[in-house]
Amino acid sequence: MLYIFCPHCGSRSQNEFAYGGDATVKRPELNKEISDQEWNNFVYLRKSPRGKHLELWHHISGCRQWIKVERDTSTHEIFKTYKADELTE
Amino acid sequence: MQKYSVFSLIKNAFSDHQNWEVAWKDPTPKKEYDVIIIGGGGHGLATAYYLAKEHNISNVAIIEKGWIGGGNVGRNTTIIRSNYMHDDNALFSEFGMDLWRKMSQDLNYNVMFSPRGIINLAHSDAQMNAYSRRGNSMRLNGIDAVLLNREEVQKRIPMADFSDNVRFPIFGGLMQPSAGTARHDAVAWGYARQADSMGVDIIQNCEVTGFDVTNGKIVGVRTSKGDIKAKKVGLCVAGSTNILAEMLNMKLPIETHLLQACVSEPVKPLLDHVVTFGAGHFYCSQSDKGEMVMGGDLDGYNSYSQRGNLPTLQHVLTEGIAMFPFLSKLKMLRTWGGIMDMSMDGSPIIDKTHIDGLYLNCGWCYGGFKATPASGWTFAHTIAQDRVHELNAGYSLNRFNTGDLIDEKGLGTKTWIS
Secondary structure (H helix, E strand, O other), rough: OOOEEEEEEEEHHHHHHHEEEEEEOOOOOOOOOOOOHHHHHOOOOOOOOOOEEEEEEEEOOOOOOEEEEEEEOOOEEEEEEOOOOOOOO | OOOOOHHHHHHOOOOOOOOOOOOOOOOOOOOOEEEEEEEOOOOHHHHHHHHHHHHOOOOOOEEEOOOOOOHHHHHOOOOEOOOOOOOHHHHHHHHHHHHHHHHHHHHHHOOOOOOOEEEEEEOHHHHHHHHHHHHHHHHHHHOEEEEEEEEHHHHHOOOOOOOOOOOOOOOEEEEEOEEEEHHHHHHHHHHHHHHHHHEEEEOOOOOEEEEEEEOOOOOOEEEOEEEEEEEEEEOOOOOOOOHHHHHHOOOOOOOEEEEEEEEEEEOOOOOOEEEEOOOOOOOEEEOOOOOOOEEEEEEEEEEOOOOOOHHHHHHHHHHHHHHHHHHHHHHHHHEEEEEEEEEEOOOOOOOOOOOOOOOEEOOOOOOOOOHHHHHHHHHHHHHOOOOOOOOOOOOOOOOHHHHHOOOOOOOOOOOOOO
């Protein structure tokens, strides 16, 4: 069981959360010409690192806020959690 | 190479089975190879075998970080099927079914292929319609498919929950009678033994630490056992693909996720087929030893740990008990996890890359084991001829750029849900 520290609610078990994927993926800017390659990068290409991974989680059975979690993908250690709009290091 | 037969068995019985030849050697790497395959799993071993057998290229090395067959080929639920709707998947998998049927003879190694049939259960009229469509698509591609009604399913798997007032009543199911299971380790060992006998070097405990690329062309691989030169290099490393891709500054449409499986204590024969639950993610078959072999959902977040988490296992087994209530009486014997190369459309990639002489084989999601022979065969062709075969033409790396996705399930890019 993962225990995730929700910045709004405190430490909760993983059962309360839904995973939301890589948080470093950035959508190409609106109202600009987007090349196929840029779109491909955004929609499909992922780094999927072994080690530190910044990812989105949705506290769906709690406060229903999206949060960012910095977690190790091989040890599952959680280093830090952020509010969705908080700047990450 | 010593041929395995009843005569060799009898002969070796007289010497207490002490004089069997080793099945494969443990060579030190040469300075240079025509082809290096990275990854000594089922796909890597099969690729090396077909390179030697079909294309006469035997100056080949397989480089494996751990031991051969220690990754996903030893961690799956041994299911073999070709019940796909899309042409690319259907034709590729059906080609593989043919290789499975001949495999034990071809490799002179009993892989215990058991075409016991797979039944996908349906729990609503809509699902019956969807299965009827899939079944018809399969038949158009020459794959056997039978739509079963509730009574026909009950005749085949009477121990499923056919009682009244269940949350997911069984309406029927889609059956592929020619699907089945095989002994997964034997597949790895059989390919390894034959590849070795044709001159392929299987180098275990050898980790790749980097690549040598000159002028956009691959020239060699750096490993924990020294630098090895190669004209061509094929990546066959499933869940570790992104780690190697990072060394090559490549970003791929792949995420690595953990999938668990488990077996129960052995019981007397009671389940003749492979059965999948249609209202969730759960599948089950009974091994020759009598264990119920079960699997289901991914753990649900990026993971390289090869070790599962209990909430997912509990969820999967809850579904299992909804389908087969008797499972609640069984004790679990073992659980394990493997790391899956989940592609963004659920279909694999077997293709060339932008680096000359570097070939990619990844994105197998849940379906790596059954694809072993077809994957090896087409990857060997792609490497040897430096062009894709028509069977794997659809599995291009560029399809995400061009929009030619093979989205068998239409689930999109949330790989941890598919």
